[in-house]
Amino acid sequence: MKVNDLLSESVSALKANKLRTFLTILGIVIGIASVIVMISIGEGVQKTIESIIEGLGSNLLIIYPGASSNQRGFVSLGRGSMTSLKNEDAGLIREIEGVTYVAPVFQRQYQIVSQTGYNTRASVVGTTSDYYSVRNLKLKSGRFLTPTDDKSYNKIAIIGANIKEDLFPDDDNPIGKNIKINKVNFKIVGVLESKGGGFGLEDDSIIVPLLTIQKMLAGVDYLATISVSVSDENKISQIQEEITKVLTVKHKVSEPDFSFISQQDILSALNQITTTFTIFLASIAGISLLVGGVGIMNMMLTTVSERTREIGLRKAVGAKKNEITHQFLSEAVILTSLGGIIGVIFGWLGSIFFAKIVNVYTSISPVSVVLALGISFLVGIIFGYYPAKKAANLNPIDALRYE
Numbered sequence: 001m002k003v004n005d006l007l008s009e010s011v012s013a014l015k016a017n018k019l020r021t022f023l024t025i026l027g028i029v030i031g032i033a034s035v036i037v038m039i040s041i042g043e044g045v046q047k048t049i050e051s052i053i054e055g056l057g058s059n060l061l062i063i064y065p066g067a068s069s070n071q072r073g074f075v076s077l078g079r080g081s082m083t084s085l086k087n088e089d090a091g092l093i094r095e096i097e098g099v100t101y102v103a104p105v106f107q108r109q110y111q112i113v114s115q116t117g118y119n120t121r122a123s124v125v126g127t128t129s130d131y132y133s134v135r136n137l138k139l140k141s142g143r144f145l146t147p148t149d150d151k152s153y154n155k156i157a158i159i160g161a162n163i164k165e166d167l168f169p170d171d172d173n174p175i176g177k178n179i180k181i182n183k184v185n186f187k188i189v190g191v192l193e194s195k196g197g198g199f200g201l202e203d204d205s206i207i208v209p210l211l212t213i214q215k216m217l218a219g220v221d222y223l224a225t226i227s228v229s230v231s232d233e234n235k236i237s238q239i240q241e242e243i244t245k246v247l248t249v250k251h252k253v254s255e256p257d258f259s260f261i262s263q264q265d266i267l268s269a270l271n272q273i274t275t276t277f278t279i280f281l282a283s284i285a286g287i288s289l290l291v292g293g294v295g296i297m298n299m300m301l302t303t304v305s306e307r308t309r310e311i312g313l314r315k316a317v318g319a320k321k322n323e324i325t326h327q328f329l330s331e332a333v334i335l336t337s338l339g340g341i342i343g344v345i346f347g348w349l350g351s352i353f354f355a356k357i358v359n360v361y362t363s364i365s366p367v368s369v370v371l372a373l374g375i376s377f378l379v380g381i382i383f384g385y386y387p388a389k390k391a392a393n394l395n396p397i398d399a400l401r402y403e
Contacts, residue, residue: 013303013331021335024292024299028339028379029346031289032372036347036364037354038285042278044355044362049270059100059233060134061240062261063093063226063247083222084257087210090128090226092246098239101229103131104210108218112206113180114167122163123205124181126213134229137202142175142190150209153216157186158207161194181206182217236262289375292339293383300332300387304394311394324392332384333377340376344369 014021065082090104106126113119131137132144144158157179159167168174177188186208194203214220230239240260248256304311311324351362 032343336380
């Protein structure tokens, strides 16, 4: 039987019972659309996380005080609570080849009061001019820190976007205004552009010169972290080893009393989580697709029963088993393929609607579309094969006698 004839007969058979055909296709549409929406949510979350991590800085390597209990540095022994990192360590790291920027950081929470009377509690970050480049910051207005600000213990501040809204909601340009940090006056010289996202920490921070916060506010001589930007991401491991050697000698310890976290570490861990999340969502949506496949099989078995005499007549006039098999299998594949195409369209529209309603980013990749269409095609073959073989194996004499 020619392909055109096979398709023509299959379409005619499906048109014979339009309501049943529609309901069967609907099951596949719901299944495919659900899979597309769930995968788009998962991929959207993953891309959002990747953009946020990239926004942390370029080829970023963060050094924390406290020894790591594993190589990746996510679990540490006292990390962040120790005082092993000093200002001089940043100078030693800056001399290592391949290091582009080094930003020593000390930060602490303080109550902030503006001259207009508004107040908030915020993280005050003490750092140097390199912090601007290390963390890929952008200024909305004013300027950032300079080396002179740190050496001169200048009492100046650069405020994040959210801090500006909290302290100066009615002032579009707070440059030159004063704020009190722990009852000490600081002059605002810059306002940062909003970074947004879960890692947009600078939005809720106030940046001041490092020595100013250490000597005037906190009374300490140690660092919370050292952020390092390297010129080549492929050399991060090498530079990490060199930093370890230099600081181990400097601190006069046999084992490092500090640990590292890189962008790759954070991204790798979060990608594992989002991948598992996506698979979980797709698996749940796949259940509806499985139900749709069962609906296909049920419809085809019903069709075989209704067309038993027709099958017997066709076999009596010379139709072969494989022709009968192809006939019913093609009907199942047409149903699922059509349902798959419509499902992809509804899935795409559904992901857009979901993104607007829940205010999250979704992403539909060509791979997910091809995968969905391929799955719908396979569902037709898998769930249509048994009814097709049952039809092909009918005894023509018994089929002709069937009432």
